[in-house]
Amino acid sequence: MRLAFSIAYRFLKSGKSQTLLIILGISIGVSVQVFLGSLIGGLQTSLIDSTIGSSPQITVLPDDETSIKEWERVVYEAEISSDEIINIAAAADGTANIEYGNESDPVLVRGFNIEDGDRIYKFSEGLMEGRLPGQKDEAIIGMALAETTDTGINDRILVTRPDGNTSRLTVTGFFDLQVASINESWIVTNLETAQDILYLDKSVTSVEMQTTEVFEADNLARILEYTISDDSLKVENWKDRNRQLLSGLNSQSVSSYMIQAFVLIAVLLGIASVLAISAVQKSKQLGILKAMGIRDRSASMIFIFQGFILGVAGALIGIMLGFVLLYIFTTFAVNPDGSPVVPIYVNIFFIALSGLFAVSSAVIASLIPARISSRLNPIEVIRNG
Template identity: 55%
Template sequence: MKLSFKIALRFLKSSKGQTLLIALGIAIGVSVQIFIGTLIQGLQKSLVDRTIGNQPQITLAAAEKDTRIEKSDELMASITKDRPEITAIAAAADGPALIHEGEDTYSVLVRGLDLASSDKIYGILDKIVEGSAPTADNEVLIGKDLSVESGISVGDELEVQANVMETKTLTVTGIFDLGVASINKSWAITTLPTAQGLFDYGDQVTGIELQVKDVFAADTLASTIQQTVGTEFTVDNWKDQNAQLLSGLSGQSVSSIMIQVFVMISVLLGIASILAITVVQKSKQIGILKAMGIRDKTSSLIFLFEGLLLGIVGAVLGILLGLGLAWSFATFALNPDGTPVVPLYLDRNFILLSAGVAVVAATIAALIPARNSSRLNPIEVIRNA
């Protein structure tokens, strides 16, 4: 085996141009894999973050219509017990209401939240563009679009009428911008006790919201939570509510895999054809070596080692080239606000897998030339040389 390795290395060095050509072919294949894979993963991560990154990924509500959740603290404690995959959990008391501002009336969804807990889900505190968060009862945040449309500003007092005909005067302490026009126009965020008092909920809440570490495992986690809480509650997850988004993400992944597969097939065929030519070119040397006593197995290993070495060199060059392409795209392809069109997302496991596939493919591509070399008859080769 050591002899085969040394001969393979010598063959590669003796044909430097050919060796460089094969290595570059492998490198380009690996770089395309890494670039496309990194681009698709970054795009998917960005899309998921923008759509559900600052939203609850699992929601829990009472199963019966027009009923609410009692003892929410105990229920949240049972949900989070022995589930480290839950990163945030918060209770919410929601209800429709009307805001009377002069002669105008605006329909809003009043959201009573424990801001300390809910901020881990929505990031509300970082998205207050004017004023500050409510710190006491009867204070409220409104969205930027509602503020512009109604003329309501920080410090104004609002007459808020609930669907139970309860009316409260709430003071606007701040304006938020969650980046979604419909939310900025329809949400009014207040403290949990304020909303409970406005809608006459007592100490009950309308829902419990969760975020998880792995958003794509939300459906599995939701099923286990459903078993914990029983049929008294319904547990929904974002995957069931966003079928079109999931279909788009799946389509991206499939297209990425197909491109990578065909790239590697073309690389494999290229390596096999060039190494097959190498067998012919080196047939005289192989014939002499066989005449000197090396075995067919040893001659076969020469070309397998060639494929392995070419695969390793090509994979290393491909990783460097692929990462360079991904970095360049993330650096120079920018939105008008200066942020990357697709953020750079590096998955070490994916990069190593791409390199490993290239090495294996290069080695497999050398099987046919290796088999051909083992069949060479040294007497005929030397006679016809």
């Protein structure tokens, strides 16, 4: 083994141009994989965070009734159903109108235990001015709604239910959750206030929650369905409500994998062809080595070691080159505020796997010249020069 490795290294040193060419090809292939995989990963992570990250991923809703009366039990059953279910918040929702001047606009009144709701919707992070509601009859509204109604901090807004009953709320802050429909229509208050406005007594309209693994929401929702004791409730998850988004993400991933696969195939064929030519070029040396007693297995191992050395060198250089490409992209492809157009998601496991695939491809490609070398007849090689 040591002799075969030593010969392989000497063969690579003697053909420096070929060696550098192969390493360059592997490096480019690996760098494309690292760059493309990190870019697609960042794009998908950013898309999921912006659409799903600050919203409930599993929701328990009443099936026949208009509200959930024993919602505390639902919260408890959700907590014990799985450790992967987190950030559970009971919500009291209902439509109403906000009255300002001589005009009226439809709004959605949403009541939470503010701390629980904040863990899901990140109200505190999106708070542009003021503070979160702390007492009864306090609320925060979206920036767009505040501008439309010309509302300021500590102003009182008039909310009218469809049945004509009215309530007045003190605005303690304005939020911007980066979603136009939310900023234009949500009035967020505490649970008790919303229950009073919407005549829900002590009940809620839904129980919302998030998961530690976003893409496991459908499986966790099925587990929760078996855990919940109230058969009149139904459990929904974000994957069922966002099938078009999932289809787009899957198509994106498939296209990325196809590009990476074709890059690997191109690298593999390039290595195989160059090493096969090398085997023919080195046939005289191999013939002499075989005449001196080297075995067919050792002759084959020479090219397998060559493939391994080339693969390791190409993978390491390719990973470094991939990080250089990522740095260049994040430096020049930026938004007006200086943030990257697409945030890069660096997955160490994926990068290590890309390097491993490159080494494996190089070793597999070396099997062709290895087979050629094992079938060489030393007498015929030496006789024919």
